[in-house]
Amino acid sequence: xxxxxxxxxxxxxxxxxxxxxxxxxxxxxxxxxxxxxxxxxxxxxxxxxxxxxxxxxxxxxxxxxxxxxxxxxxxxxxxxxxxxxxxxxxxxxxxxxxxxxxxxxxxxxxxxxxxxxxxxxxxxxxxxxxxxxxxx
Amino acid sequence: xxxxxxxxxxxxxxxxxxxxxxxxxxxxxxxxxxxxxxxxxxxxxxxxxxxxxxxxxxxxxxxxxxxxxxxxxxxxxxxxxxxxxxxxxxxxxxxxxxxxxxxxxxxxxxxxxxxxxxxxxxxxxxxxxxxxxxxxxxxxxxxxxxxxxxxxxxxxxxxxxxxxxxxxxxxxxxxxxxxxxxxxxxxxxxxxxxxxxxxxxxxxxxxxxxxxxxxxxxxxxxxxxxxxxxxxxxxxxxxxxxxxxxxxxxxxxxxxxxxxxxxxxxxxxxxxxxxxxxxxxxxxxxxxxxxxxxxxxxxxxxxxxxxxxxxxxxxxxxxxxxxxxxxxxxxxxxxxxxxxxxxxxxxxxxxxxxxxxxxxxxxxxxxxxxxxxxxxxxxxxxxxxxxxxxxxxxxxxxxxxxxxxxxxxxxxxxxxxxxxxxxxxxxxxxxxxxxxxx
Numbered sequence: 001x002x003x004x005x006x007x008x009x010x011x012x013x014x015x016x017x018x019x020x021x022x023x024x025x026x027x028x029x030x031x032x033x034x035x036x037x038x039x040x041x042x043x044x045x046x047x048x049x050x051x052x053x054x055x056x057x058x059x060x061x062x063x064x065x066x067x068x069x070x071x072x073x074x075x076x077x078x079x080x081x082x083x084x085x086x087x088x089x090x091x092x093x094x095x096x097x098x099x100x101x102x103x104x105x106x107x108x109x110x111x112x113x114x115x116x117x118x119x120x121x122x123x124x125x126x127x128x129x130x131x132x133x134x135x136x
Numbered sequence: 137x138x139x140x141x142x143x144x145x146x147x148x149x150x151x152x153x154x155x156x157x158x159x160x161x162x163x164x165x166x167x168x169x170x171x172x173x174x175x176x177x178x179x180x181x182x183x184x185x186x187x188x189x190x191x192x193x194x195x196x197x198x199x200x201x202x203x204x205x206x207x208x209x210x211x212x213x214x215x216x217x218x219x220x221x222x223x224x225x226x227x228x229x230x231x232x233x234x235x236x237x238x239x240x241x242x243x244x245x246x247x248x249x250x251x252x253x254x255x256x257x258x259x260x261x262x263x264x265x266x267x268x269x270x271x272x273x274x275x276x277x278x279x280x281x282x283x284x285x286x287x288x289x290x291x292x293x294x295x296x297x298x299x300x301x302x303x304x305x306x307x308x309x310x311x312x313x314x315x316x317x318x319x320x321x322x323x324x325x326x327x328x329x330x331x332x333x334x335x336x337x338x339x340x341x342x343x344x345x346x347x348x349x350x351x352x353x354x355x356x357x358x359x360x361x362x363x364x365x366x367x368x369x370x371x372x373x374x375x376x377x378x379x380x381x382x383x384x385x386x387x388x389x390x391x392x393x394x395x396x397x398x399x400x401x402x403x404x405x406x407x408x409x410x411x412x413x414x415x416x417x418x419x420x421x422x423x424x425x426x427x428x429x430x431x432x433x434x435x436x437x438x439x440x441x442x443x444x445x446x447x448x449x450x451x452x453x454x455x456x457x458x459x460x461x462x463x464x465x466x467x468x469x470x471x472x473x474x475x476x477x478x479x480x481x482x483x484x485x486x487x488x489x490x491x492x493x494x495x496x497x498x499x500x501x502x503x504x505x506x507x508x509x510x511x512x513x514x515x516x517x518x519x520x521x522x523x524x525x526x527x528x529x530x531x532x533x534x535x536x537x538x539x540x541x542x543x544x545x546x547x548x549x550x551x552x553x554x555x556x557x558x559x560x561x562x563x564x565x566x567x568x569x570x571x572x573x574x
Contacts, residue, residue: 003322003323004310004311004312004313004321004322005311005312005313005322006312006313006314006318006322007312007313007314007318008318009314009315012318037438037439038316038318038319038438038439044435044437064335064339064442065335065336065338065339066335066338067334067335067338067390067391067392067393068388068390068391069324069390070387070388070389070390070391071387071388071389071390072324072326072390073302073303073304073308073326074308074321074324074326075308075309075310076310076311077324080324082388082391083324085323085324085325085390087335087439087440095437095438096437096438097438097439097440097442098439099319099320099322099323099324099325099439099440100323101323101324108391112342123322124311129322
């Protein structure tokens, strides 16, 4: 079953537009030199929107932790159970993290610490979503 | 009615010093309704509204207070069943009943207006809208009494749950995720304290050593304490004490989180009566003094809170509480942290350093003697794991321990101060109670 489909708003639309172009971008506050994901209206550090820009980042990361969804609450994902839910830290800034279902990795066989790279998969009509797969 | 949002009552910053009303506010009474798994939809004397009226009356009777004396009501208006809606948290679209059950008020939610109408309080002068959950309402009620917004305040926490479960239906049944959910739901995180803590819990096991099932001694002790709590769900429903075999063979919810790591959703209501220390001394029960209240609301840097962040946040919460109470870890006799999921309690225990427990020590502490009879009576309430998800056991046990009325749970060590909370690592609040005002 495809993932639940993200519903962009004014702030997040540029992110999802980039994903649909198979690019991974995050917000960057030029005043604070700070990357930010998920995107926010203002910089979380200085509180201002003035320095925020979108920045392409290399889709490389590492798995920091994972769980297995056995009895979740999301109707659309129930047919997938059990499935992995991992946290991936971004190599460009390990303080930034993403969720991933790690397609291709057996349930509960997640190699914590392993390198991953971003991929894009379709989750709805005309909507891609960022995912991560083992780098090797 | 005024909104709680318009009143600067929170103590949610570092360096606020000792609370200005320390020892001048007291809890004089409490009351619990029966605790059911769910409402049957038929018994009108077992609705959330009926249970709330009953809990309020018990709290007033416990204190020896009449409805004429009550001039403040602080009640949580939201449903504990979660914002996802659906049949779990709303009676509609089923037809309503005759008044007073002709809307969601009284069936799935309680507000001050509904309660005043049912109970006939004639002198209410403080009844704010938009009250938060019990974790912060104990602070709101304490501060309101200290600030003379009211002098005798009923604080009510209804925990209505029509189906005895959470987060089914509503937005969790939708194909699209908007707002903050667009960053979590597509991958399977529907939100909640279980997800906040389970990844840091895994990181904790890796960093400090240990395995998930090292939580068993804590979980089983919660159940044991719960069976010694006469009003709790387990004690009133003949729930058997769980064994290690029960625990390790229980099914996973979000692996490694097991069924027995989660509290049981229930339908109930609880009420507490806050008043000035001077008034409390003339009431029926020995006063339990409020020595401080504090709140916190921290934001993670990114999508998923990390162990480092949770340790930083809980350290800050502990520092705020100890500073405001003018006490240190060694001064705390009773410690009742939140346990709605067993995977978070170690973060609180280690941050507050109760009985000298430092970062990474919790599992070995759990493996020792943490029974109420022993030297380290940790979480003597049994919490939510032992009593059902009322989120009130931590407060009631703290009051009872300080009064010396905890029955078979009464600790053998000194019981002059108590810390209690329903809080997650990022948000919520703590309260410090004392047998003496200073």
